[in-house]
Amino acid sequence: xxxxxxxxxxxxxxxxxxxxxxxxxxxxxxxxxxxxxxxxxxxxxxxxxxxxxxxxxxxxxxxxxxxxxxxxxxxxxxxxxxxxxxxxxxxxxxxxxxxxxxxxxxxxxxxxxx
Amino acid sequence: xxxxxxxxxxxxxxxxxxxxxxxxxxxxxxxxxxxxxxxxxxxxxxxxxxxxxxxxxxxxxxxxxxxxxxxxxxxxxxxxxxxxxxxxxxxxxxxxxxxxxxxxxxxxxxxxxxxxxxxxxxxxxxxxxxxxxxxxxxxxxxxxxxxxxxxxxxxxxxxxxxx
Numbered sequence: 413x414x415x416x417x418x419x420x421x422x423x424x425x426x427x428x429x430x431x432x433x434x435x436x437x438x439x440x441x442x443x444x445x446x447x448x449x450x451x452x453x454x455x456x457x458x459x460x461x462x463x464x465x466x467x468x469x470x471x472x473x474x475x476x477x478x479x480x481x482x483x484x485x486x487x488x489x490x491x492x493x494x495x496x497x498x499x500x501x502x503x504x505x506x507x508x509x510x511x512x513x514x515x516x517x518x519x520x521x522x523x524x525x526x
Numbered sequence: 527x528x529x530x531x532x533x534x535x536x537x538x539x540x541x542x543x544x545x546x547x548x549x550x551x552x553x554x555x556x557x558x559x560x561x562x563x564x565x566x567x568x569x570x571x572x573x574x575x576x577x578x579x580x581x582x583x584x585x586x587x588x589x590x591x592x593x594x595x596x597x598x599x600x601x602x603x604x605x606x607x608x609x610x611x612x613x614x615x616x617x618x619x620x621x622x623x624x625x626x627x628x629x630x631x632x633x634x635x636x637x638x639x640x641x642x643x644x645x646x647x648x649x650x651x652x653x654x655x656x657x658x659x660x661x662x663x664x665x666x667x668x669x670x671x672x673x674x675x676x677x678x679x680x681x682x683x684x685x686x687x688x689x
Binding site for chain 2: 418421422424425426428429432433438441442444445446447448449450451452454455458483485486487489494495524526
């Protein structure tokens with residue numbers, strides 16, 4: 413997998429964590445269990461550093477998809493995109509293991525093969 | 527929480543969410559970072575994940591947000607990642623305890639590692655986390671967890687939770 417795609421996946425994992433810590437419902441649940449979430453600023457700094465390492469065009473594409481779908485990068489299970497559940501064309505799998513970024517032709521999400 | 531997620535969690539006995547190959551009854555690591563690494567490596571060795579890097583990074587970031595060592599000798603490292611195919615729980619125990627920067631400053635002896643996929647909502651793991659954090663508030667159960675050395679005993683201890 414290309415390094416920039418690895419960085420993008422790490423960015424998404426971080427974004428999900430930040431969102432959970434910022435959204436009232438989930439943060440209240442976590443605090444009720446006893447978790448402290450006072451390192452949010454640290455996470456934002458880490459996110460900025462990580463994002464800066466990703467080429468702008470790819471990062472912008474991710475940001476647009478994340479703004480629309482919340483989760484921009486989606487795993488492929490079987491022959492379907494788990495974002496829109498549309499079957500991926502056979503041609504997809506012929507290039508699936510190359511180092512190129514993969515895109516669901518139906519919903520536009522970025523695809524990750526675990 | 528969705529109705530389906532609530533039903534899924536509600537119908538599961540706590541003990542049934544644990545697997546024998548996802549238990550470490552004697553952690554070798556003595557430091558926080560290496561404990562996380564040992565648990566993630568164990569997941570990979572058990573075939574539950576393909577890439578250690580993403581999970582380890584996510585868990586380190588989670589600890590930056592605030593230690594998941596809640597005190598009483600128990601920690602709950604947790605989070606969501608695209609590299610996790612489904613709800614995954616790993617139990618680990620350290621006989622001597624580890625400095626996990628717990629909120630009460632005491633060594634951590636029991637670890638519940640809880641991981642969930644990113645494409646699903648937080649409710650996929652928060653319900654389980656809630657049940658486990660409540661469970662360790664029971665002094666008798668906690669004492670038994672400190673001493674658990676095999677999967678059968680773990681199942682018995684967790685089986686006390688009616689879910």
